[in-house]
Amino acid sequence: MEKKIVGLNTYFKSLEYENFDEYEFSARISLLDYDAVVINAEYLITCYSTSYDSSYQNKPCLSDYNSAQIVEDFKKIEGQIKELLKQGRNVFVLMGNNDNCYIYTGEKQYSGTGRNARQTNIVxxxxxxxxxxIKLNVTEVVGERIDICCSSPYRDFFTNTRTCYYYASYFSVAENSTILGKIKGTDKVVAAVIPYGSGKIVLLPQIYEEEEYKTEDVWKENGKKYLDSLFELNRRLKITDEEMDLPGWAQNIYILDEKVKLKKQNTIENKIAKLEKELDKERIAVQEVQKYKLLLTSSGTTLEEIVKQVLDELGFTILEAEKGRSDIIAKYGEVAIVAEIKGVTKSAAEKHAAQLEKWVAQYIEENEVSPKGMLIVNGFCDMPLNERLEDVFPQQMLKYCVSRGHVLLTSTQLLCLYIEVCKNPICKEERITELLSCVGKYERYREIKDYLK
Incomplete structure (x- = not known):
């Protein structure tokens, strides 16, 4: 029969996983009945903080009752953990956002007399x-890019569960620790194993909660995969400890072709580390290119930001626009530009042009200069490009826009312009001059196949 594991403050109960029990951190349960313990440290302090508690130095200050309760519970858990580790069992901790708090010590100080008497509770x-x-110095930060720097069985665990975790903190480790994972490109540790007694304290990244998955089925698949891998890791650690715990002198004796295999292992591990660094650089490079596709897919603030970036890279000077006003105020040379950016699931509408004209009139009133009005629209933004068969700028809005000197272009056209200028920088001035002098629909890049393969 497989050994049982208990989780404290974990979120796996809905999975009804065999041989896994789950309780609140403060539950009156004996951990010594279990082969291993998993403690989720995420927001652990908030389990003891109520609306009646105050704050001190920007941290929760627990009430008298909650102060006594947390001290009692933590001491009880620590004592059981020590006994588990002494017996060679393992403790897994999911490192999370778990900031310190302040508690009442029970001491009081008094000052003044009579009506001026004051009582101060010491915290x-x-x-x-x-x-x-063990002592941990923990810093709460959140991210996903982790460099796994360990061998099996830990590497197998992280590989099998790579869709299940992120880091919510990094921490300092003792000299006898083995680092399992770092924030990519840094020395910040987000996973480690610390030997204690005859067991191990394994500090792991935080896991995604059920509501962070798209569907319940996806959560169940990933939750089960995580627990399967955790049970397997615990099993392999026990085998490693019980069957492969060679004394130091044995490590200095080489048998058969062990020395050759160790050298080969080190060579491969060094190659993998080098390739992982190269792969990481290429992933970043790919992401840098792919972000421009947001011009084809996005709306709202995301679309506004990528349009700003592209215009900036094309040589436009982006000026500060007051919140709630025009999406973009810019200059190209001496030409002032006011732009309205829209991502819509249908075609553009006259109301979008009317909004643009409002910002143009406001700019003229404040600056006594007539800017070029530019309406940039990602029309039918939730459809693939080959299914966007209708015109983004319908005929009924053209008369209004032409009469006011607006230029109308799609965000797809803007992407094509950017691609052409990147490939052939010498054409930049000609293309942008053409764009800024256009009135009505911008006609270039109607055929996009030469730019979007």
């Missing part, structure tokens, strides 16, 4: 990880 900072028998 102290309470370490949010003091349920562990």
């Amino acid at each position: 102290r900072e309470f370490n949010a990880y003091s349920f562990l028998p």
Whole structure:
């Protein structure tokens, strides 16, 4: 029969996973009945903080009752963890956003007399990880890019669960620790294993909660995969400890072709590390290129930001626009530009042009200069390009726009312009001059196949 694991403050209960029990951190449950313990440290302190508690130095300050309760619970958990580790069992901690708090010590100070008498309750900072028998210096940050720098069985665990976790903190580790993962490109540790007694404290990145998955089925698939991998990791750690725990002197004896295999292993590991660095650089380079596709897919603030970036890279000077006013105010040389950016699931409408004209009139009133009005629209933005068969700028809005000197272009055309200028920089001035002098629909780049393969 497979050994049982217990989770404290975890979120796997809905999975009804065999041989996995789950309780609140404060539950009166004996951890010593289990082969291993998983503790989710995410927001652990908030389990003891109520609306009746106050704050001190921007951290929760627990009430008298909650202060006594948290000290009692943490001491109880720490004692059981020490015993588990002494017996060679393992403790897994999901490192999360778990900032320290302040608690009442029970001490009071008095000052003044009579009506001026004052009572001051003495508080102290309470370490949010003091349920562990080790000292941790933890910094809460959130991200996803983790460099796994360990061998099996830990590497297998991280590989099998790569869709299940992110980091919510980094921390300092003791000299006897083995680092399992770092924030990519840094020395910030987000996963490590620390030997203690005859067992191990395994500090792991935080896991995604059920509501962060698209569907319940996806959550169940990933949750089960995570627990399968955790049980397997615990099993392999026990085998490693019980069957492969060679003393130091044995490590200095080489048998058969062990030395050759070790050298080959080190060579391969170095190659993998180098390739992973190169792959990471290429991933970033690909992402830098792919972000321009947001001109084809996005709307709202995302579309506005990528349009601003493209115009900036084309040589436009982006000026600060007051919040709630025009989407973009810019200059190209001596030409002032006011732009309205829209991502819509249908075609553009006259109301979009009317909004643009409002910003143009406002600019004239404030600056006594007539800007070029530019309406940039990502029409039918939720459809593939080959299915966007209707005109983004319908005929009924053209008369209004032409009479006011607006230029109308799609964000797809803007992307094509950007691509052409990147490939052939010498044409930039000609293309932008053509764009800024256009009135009505911008006609270039109607055929996009030469730019979007």
